Each structure stands twice: as C-alpha cells, then as structure tokens.
Amino acid sequence: MYKMSILNQLILGKTGCVSYVIYCSTKRECAIVDSFDGFEEDIHEEIRRLGYPSVKYVIDTHTHADRKSASVYFDNEFKTGGIIKSDKTKFQGSCVKTKDGDILNIGEIEVKVMHTPGHTYDHNCYLIKDKLLSGDCLFIGDVGRIDLGGDPHEKAELLYKSLRKLEKLPQNTRVYPNHVGAAHAIDSEGSFSTIKAEMESNEALKIKTIEEFYQYMTEGWPPKPDNWQKIIQDNLTG
Numbered sequence: 370m371y372k373m374s375i376l377n378q379l380i381l382g383k384t385g386c387v388s389y390v391i392y393c394s395t396k397r398e399c400a401i402v403d404s405f406d407g408f409e410e411d412i413h414e415e416i417r418r419l420g421y422p423s424v425k426y427v428i429d430t431h432t433h434a435d436r437k438s439a440s441v442y443f444d445n446e447f448k449t450g451g452i453i454k455s456d457k458t459k460f461q462g463s464c465v466k467t468k469d470g471d472i473l474n475i476g477e478i479e480v481k482v483m484h485t486p487g488h489t490y491d492h493n494c495y496l497i498k499d500k501l502l503s504g505d506c507l508f509i510g511d512v513g514r515i516d517l518g519g520d521p522h523e524k525a526e527l528l529y530k531s532l533r534k535l536e537k538l539p540q541n542t543r544v545y546p547n548h549v550g551a552a553h554a555i556d557s558e559g560s561f562s563t564i565k566a567e568m569e570s571n572e573a574l575k576i577k578t579i580e581e582f583y584q585y586m587t588e589g590w591p592p593k594p595d596n597w598q599k600i601i602q603d604n605l606t607g
C-alpha cells in the first residue's frame with residue numbers, strides 16, 4: 370500500500386528557531402510542533418499548502434525560555450484538546466501529559482515520546498521512525514543550555530543521561546533541532562544532522578564524565594535571552 374509520511378521543517382526567518390509539521394498524507398492528519406508567537410502564519414501557510422489536513426495534536430518539546438510559544442493559540446484554533454507536553458511540565462493551561470515511551474498516532478505515523486530532561490526538566494524529544502525531533506536537547510554541534518532556571522548540577526546530570534539515551538538510537542537517525550544556526554560557540558550551516566555525525570563531531574557528546582560535562586555546561590555560554598524568566602512564566606500560564 371502506498372504510504373507517505375512527512376516531516377516539514379519551518380525555519381522562522383532569521384531567528385534560527387524551527388517549527389515542525391508532522392503530516393500523514395494517507396489519513397490527512399497532521400501535528401504542529403513548537404510553534405511561536407509572531408510566526409503563526411508560517412504554520413497556517415504550511416497547513417494551507419498541505420490542503421488543510423485535520424490538526425490532531427499541538428505538541429511542545431519543552432517550556433521555551435527565549436520566545437513565546439503559540440501552542441495555546443493553535444490548541445484553541447484547532448480544538449485539539451490540550452497541548453501535548455511532558456508530565457514534568459508546570460504548565461497551567463489545558464494539556465495532555467506524556468510519559469517516556471508513550472506513542473502518539475498521527476494518521477498512520479507513530480511518534481514515540483522520549484523524555485530527555487536537562488535543558489529543562491520537562492523536555493521531550495519525539496522519534497518518528499528514523500527522524501528525531503531533538504528540541505533543545507541536541508543541536509547540530511552543541512546541546513541546549515541548562516542555566517535558565519533550576520539547579521545546574523542536577524540539570525547537567527539529567528542532560529548527560531539524556532544524551533546517552535539519544536546515542537543509543539540507530540546511527541543514521543536524523544536529528545531535527547528546535548534551533549539551527551548559532552548555538553553556544555557553533556554556527557551550523559545545515560538544518561539537520563544525524564546521530565552518527567553528532568557523535569563524531571559534537572564536543573558535548575564527546576565528554577564522558579559528569580564532572581567535565583558540568584564544567585562544559587557552565588562555562589563560556591552566551592548571555593541569557595532577554596526577559597527569560599518572564600518568557601518562561603508567560604509560557605507556563607496558558
């Protein structure tokens with residue numbers, strides 16, 4: 370039987386932020402992942418381009434600290450019954466909480482939830498066969514910072530363990546992050562990577578002790594995003 374599933378990557382202007390639309394053409398269902406305030410039209414345009422499939426889920430990888438989420442807007446717009454989030458979230462609005470290993474079905478596409486805390490406590494990656502939506506856990510050439518709230522020691526250890534989990538995925542798994550471009554000291558040119566490429570070239574993945582990793586995660590990072598505490602609070606309000 371002819372079957373096609375699509376992961377569409379929407380790079381939002383010069384921000385380097387990335388939203389995704391997961392689309393099953395067989396059942397004409399889709400899901401919106403990590404949408405952002407001010408970039409709603411990018412999502413609408415993509416849904417138009419796909420011929421208006423039904424939107425089954427609005428999904429977040431984590432509570433963003435650098436940009437206001439548009440997930441509440443899309444959840445209301447398409448009446449999806451609550452934003453898909455990790456059960457570790459402190460979000461006060463309508464949401465459906467996931468656990469590690471849960472499966473979300475979008476038409477015939479199976480999306481596996483991987484709880485990967487570290488950047489935030491509530492971080493999920495989402496695995497779609499050989500494609501990983503890695504959120505702000507794993508970037509091209511770097512990982513997501515741990516210094517925006519919470520206990521840095523605890524978060525460094527959580528991220529260290531989450532990365533070990535991602536390393537166990539098949540080497541050819543493609544990695545689709547929530548940011549492309551500049552992250553930490555690295556400027557990525559591509560818009561996706563693979564587990565193999567990251568294990569070969571990503572400094573953060575080469576570190577094999579928690580002590581060294583803590584040092585890496587707490588030294589030499591760029592300034593924190595403006596108003597990051599308020600942005601987190603706004604994104605938790607619903």
Ligand SMILES: [Fe+2]
Pocket residue numbers: 431432433434435488505513
């Ligand atoms: Fe983030």
